[in-house]
Amino acid sequence: MAISRDGALLGGGFFVTRYFALTATACLSGAAPGDPVELHTAMGSPLRGVVVEVASGLGLALVGVIPDAAVDYAIPQLDHAVKGDRWKAPYRPGPTKVLLSGTVDDVTEGAGNGVSVIELTSDQGPGDYTPYAGGPVERRAEGQRSMVMGMLLEPEFAGSLRDGAEELLAAAAIDSVIEAFEGLAAEHLVRGLRGETPPADPLAGCARGGAGEEVSPDGVARAFDRARRILRGINELADEGLVDPRDLVPYQIRMLDEIVGAAEDESD
Structure with a gap:
């Protein structure tokens, strides 16, 4: 999805349920919890959204989505990363940017603040991949459906979770990202669907x-x-x-x- 505010494109993100999407804080240009944002699906359909939570230690944010019955959008399947997995980053910050892919080097459980870090090697070699932060990391296996394993981190946040490592290409494991946001708590979903919280x-x-x-x-x-x-x-x-x-x-x-x-x- 694309995220805009007052008609100006801020960045991108991806849906995790019909009611919530994830993005990098850099893609919100200072928007704070409670601020409205405009969303567009990959097919260009408009949706309304609002910033719900910010995980400042990860540089990631949770955006609430107000669904529209007339707008359809894909919800990814989720999975755990394993060392040696092939991966790809299906989103890129612009049409002239390369699509990232590579190999999972390591998975460190609870590396920092309880967040599991997926260390990645890129086929494209060393580089500044900061603009890709906030995008999903998918398992790349021939003949199998893509599964989201993690979410790309900005280098400064990846380094802070891995003992100050510099220029680290890494992702937060998707289950750790889910744990980081109270809005994704299972009981919140149940309360909402029962009508206690619309x-x-x-x-x-x-x-x-x-x-x-x-x-x-x-x-x-x-x-x-x-x-x-x-x-x-x-x-x-x-x-x-x-x-x-x-x-x-x-x-x-x-x-x-x-x-x-x-x-x-x-x-x-």
Whole structure:
């Protein structure tokens, strides 16, 4: 998608659900949470949006999307990166810029602020790829559908997460990006689809509900029961046709990660 304000093109980003999209803070030109923005899909269809959250330590931002029944747009499938994967960056900052591709060098779990960093080598060689920040990184496998593994970081943010490494070409793992934003909390989605927080109003109720609460000492079973309850509710909403099943993957990943986190806490 393209992001504009008052008719001036600011940058780009990509949808993660019908109600939310991700971008780099550099693509917002100083816009703050609550500020309206104009969106255009890859086919040029207009949508209204609003800046919901900014993850300043990552240089990334969450944009709320006000859906239009007459406008269709693709929602990507998400996956985890593995060392040795081939990757591509399908978006470029201009028609004269090259399309980036290469190999995953390493994946560092929880490198900084709990964010997992995907270190990348580019087929195009060393260079300043700052203008590509905020775009998706997809797994590139012959005969397989592209899956989004991460989101390209600006070098300064990538370096800060990797002990000050300079000129590092890296992406934040997509599940880490999801974790960084309260607006993508699974319980926020459930509240919205139940009518407690209108999903068409991305600003409303963006504060996390119970998704951030601490896990008790015997928290694995409780986390599992809670996640199962929420996931069942989410799946029921999809079965009833109230939400596109493709929109649910980020929330399912988040709930499963909470179960794993509870297990890790109890094993320490």
